[in-house]
Amino acid sequence: MDRRSLLIGAAAAAASPAWAADPVALGADLPLLRRICETLHPGLYRYQTPQGWAQACDDLVAALRRPADVAQQYLALSRLAGRVKCGHTYANFFNQSKAIRRRVIEPANKLPFHFVWLGDRMVVTGNPRGVDGITRGMEILTIDGVAVSRIRRAMLPLMRADGNNDAKRYALMNVQGVDRIETFDVYYPLLFPSDRPAFQLGIAGRGQVSVDKIDLVTRQKTMSTGYDETRPDYWSLTWPKPDIAVLTMPGWALYDVTWDWRARLDGMFEDMATKGARGLIVDIRENEGGIDCGHEIIARLIDTPLPLDSDYERRVRFRTTPADLNPYLDTWDRSFERLGEGADDLGDGFFRLKADEEGVAVISPKGPRFKGKVVVMSSAQNSSATFQFISLVKQHGLARVYGQPTGGNQRGINGGAFFFVRLPNSGLEIDLPLIGTFPKTPRPDAGLEPDVFVEPSVQDIASGRDAVLERAITDLA
Template sequence: MTLLHRRQLCQLSAAFVASAAIPGSALARTDDNLVSDDWSDDVAILRSAWQTLHPGLYRYSTPDQITARLDDLALAWTAPATFRQRFLALSRVTASVQCGHTYPNPYNARAVVRDRLYPDRALVPFRFRWIDSAMVVTHDDEGQGRFAPGTIITAIDGVPTSELLARLIPLARADGTSIGKRISLMEVRGEDRYETFDIHLPLVLPVRDSARFTLADGTVVAAPLFTLTQRQAGLPASASTAPDANPWTLATGDDGIARLTMPTWGLYNSTFDWKAWLAGVMDALASSQSRGLIVDLRGNEGGADCGDIILSRLLVRDLALPRDPSWVRYRKAPEALLPHLDTWDRSFFDWGDQAVASDERPGFFRLVRDGDGASDTVIRAEGQRFAGPVAVICDASTSSATFAFCRTVKDNGLATLIGQTTGGNRRGINGGAFAFLRLPTSGIEVDLPLIAGFPLTPQPDAAILPDLAVSTTARDIARGLDPQMAAATAHILSR
């Protein structure tokens, strides 16, 4: 099942966002004044859409639990509150579904909503990673020398960072109980125009204009906070590539190892002929004297099945992979919901004969389209086989298509996984087709996956563990070291 991630959904839905109706009067205000409008009708729409369309709604929660959470949200959206307080209540509910594709997506939000998600100055002036519940600076956006890479932040405005992380984790989207994925989303890495952390920190800590940062040695640094414009101005070029640009890099070092860096597989809207390029690269590597291959997937949340081309050059013979059956909750979406739903392919709202009722899963329809009904996915052994050692560097970001790739290479011994536990979940993922649910009164959009994969046999609520776990320390960051790449290099050279 091909899965998209948030950046692709942004690109595919941009036209819908631009042409959507202007939100109601509740969104005309951009300050923190109390919103007294009754938004409970939006909760009724969300409830109806989830119950009739969302195939993974009850994968980790019971119907009674979902009902109770939505009831609480309806009450919260009736009582006077600020916009951010109401958004916080919604985030708790969407995150509780434990689906990495169910959340209020800033990429699909109208500009007026995004303006309210990003207060004027509420963004920390640096990029960072979470290490042992402390913020470790990876890049000083401020440029004043106060937050050098490797600097450890232990508190913001007197609140321990461990407490802040505990408040943030329940607001992050992820499949199942994966903590690593949630923590990863609450980092600021410079990979996205709209960082999850930047949206949610002001929801749990009312920072604005400036903040006091406590360092590991007890020093307190007062510093001005950033606006969204400042954050985006400092993003690396890799965070936003042109439609015809190649987002990947291939470099062969003096050690003879080829390193293929793939920060995204989100190429649906791309005019770059990635299939031809990647096939050519793999065939060239097979005929060269490369000592080995390292595929770096860190930060890659998935997209197209780009990994199939890599797999096809690692195989001795065709590989049949068990396919999780694809299921939907409806054959035709209710007419009453259609005014609130956008997507890039309206056929998603009427599956017709492609949705087949089955006693195997009552209340669902088996989806049989584009190979969804096949029992196996067959990866063909094609091109020239690369027989050298292969290492794949993964982290908690690797989910959806990159999760499936990591599972395949590990389960079939095609490469060595190095780094951190992936995102995704062995119990299956919701995705493949999406609706953008636009709640008319609040103006908020919630991404809604429409297809679910359910494994044929019981699976653990777990992601993919690396063959060789390698962590990063604050000292590594201060010294500019890359321990995962170093470990992958050492592994290849030892073969």
Template sequence: MEFVLFLLAALACHGQTGNAVKISASDLRADAAILRSAYETLHPGLYRYSTKAEMDGKFVALDHRLDHNQTLQDAFLAFSEFAASVKCGHTQANPFNQSKAVVEALFKSPTRLPFYFEWIDRRMIVTRDFTVGRVLPRGTEVTWINGVAASAVLARLLSVARADGANDSKRVAQLGVNGDSEYETFDLYFPMFFPSAGGSVALVTKKPNARREERVSVKTLTFEERIAPIKEREAQRKGGDQALFEWRYLPDGSAYLRMPTWALYNSKWDWKTWLHGHLDELAERGSPGLVLDLRGNEGGDDVGNEIIPYLIDAPVTLSSMRRLVRYRKVPDDLVPYLDTWDKSFRDWGGSAMDMSEPWPTAPVGVSYLRLKRYDDGESGDVIKPAGKRFKGKVFV
């Protein structure tokens, strides 16, 4: 179960007022108490990167941060920064889980920067330009935004980026904007940390091969303008059978396979046949290499297990995975605050089994159960060679 954090009744009922009305401290602290109860009872990764004492301190700090009446935006930031402090890649204030009122109040401001970008060596580099007149060619570095250094913007937003443990590389990558989601993390939090009315933004930029920086003012994008390319892409995929991966050959004959996601549950596209066909062709061509581009890919189906058979000469046994949970049945008092597409998480029943001995890293008084419902084979799954063997080099 992904531990997304959704704002409870106190915030949802005030969403339509945006920042005009403040939410009472008592309501916010009541929400924080429910959150703490849910996390301490249910969250299997709560103590993976923090000790019990450290997490206790973080809960206390959240409660103190909510000890006064504050705006919806300030409260959302408090919960967002707390969620990020858990250091779990599946724990966040997920925008897709918020009420319509909260979405309208916080997530649709006309403040989107008019370009896609990646953080390369922590420098903001334009990858696609949407400005009027296309004044920011691909490869342009943006060094200042409304008088704030881009490096300072990145440092501030890292406080809400989600990733496991010390994986700051993922946090930085997550703060790029590339059109993969309607609610890009940068788009949501930049205007909260660095408020502006929108309409335009002042940039200092350095174009590719330029010797000097250049100052430019560009029009910001609305929410609708930001998601227009996404809607266009989705319209092209109507029917659900268009390829979600990209395959092309590079000048040296190597193949490039871009897989932005492996979450293919609802796709009607026959990705296995598509992938097997390309991999067989790759081997037939005797290509020198295969580049697997997984940037931004957060998993899903076991797509990798369909590629490995083309790269091996003998069966490979994967290490078995043990899944741990903190509870067998969700306490009744928490059920009204929990929601997900799979209701089976509420009661694992006999699938959640007592462990013969305590989990070695568990804090004193914290117990785990082993979840057997989705277990691999006792000795691990076995992947066997299949298809035509590719003998070139593989780069991930």
């Protein structure tokens, strides 16, 4: 399962999709999709008006007036999902049928190296396949004659992120070998299709370089080590100095792993206590979220119970799902169909879940207590459970945050429970979050700022220097 997925995920639909015979099948699905979104999605109008949503649906209809194969229909659906500006609403790569994955996600149309974006600059961070002419720190200027800045702008509306926090959208365009399916790998070939077996790259100071395209299987073989959540060493504790520990947590999407993550964390804090650590650095820069593992860290940083969500409330749009929609709503827990039963009717199309009103959700202190200084390293990837973790440690003064602004949004995000909407005509799937968190007082349309801003340079990338980690160690020493 992808490190960025918060879903336990049911198996993708196995039935033959209608697009095999109908090149505009997504158009036939649109009325159903609109009704599902307008009935169930808690954040549909958080960042757009009903009129704006209607226009987005009309734009999809216009895009499908001409015959469109499944790849073009997938692109059109992704563009529609992007209009919602929700980090958990997208045509999930992992939940598509095998037939659609073979056509849209798996082909040999991917760049054979790793890279990040620094503004509009595409900078190589790794060349695990040893491709000739490609080195770490190299800047890519064009791909098949198209300026990379234009590619970046074209991809932006397709990226899943909350509100107008574009930092998350840009971060999703990085290819770092940490995802089983990279977002750039999926959308770039759909926007700039080519049947040629190689890319022609324009490289700063080098001119033109030709590189062969790779497929998904090859990409997955080049994944960076340390990003397999099924291994008990997925999280690591290292000691750059005898009294400073670095807890690295690439992900918290641990729903179906066989190792005991709580016991693993217990052992790490016991190790820190035994060795007398006076500084702790929590590295979650590549971690979007998943389970609320951060609560277990906070439990070691507090002396009294810490209440959760006191400034936010959780809302849903329905008491029970309409029975005629249920056949299209896949999920791992059918009780989600009754999510709003017993909730308070707010009178504006929302129902407030009672658990928040009762104020019983707290993090209780747990030993061994860590009494030293704590730094949390952040990035735009932090947009779900890790966003909430950073929000708590900042709000309660439990740690200083180093790095770049987070993803997510202070106006609240949608998640907690999901339906996987399986569209009957096109065979496409789109994730639908069911619980929206909403602030009780006005909040900015933005992520969270770090206490100490540190951004790597091209020179840092070329030399392999981790500027954020170095600054954190220096300040804790």
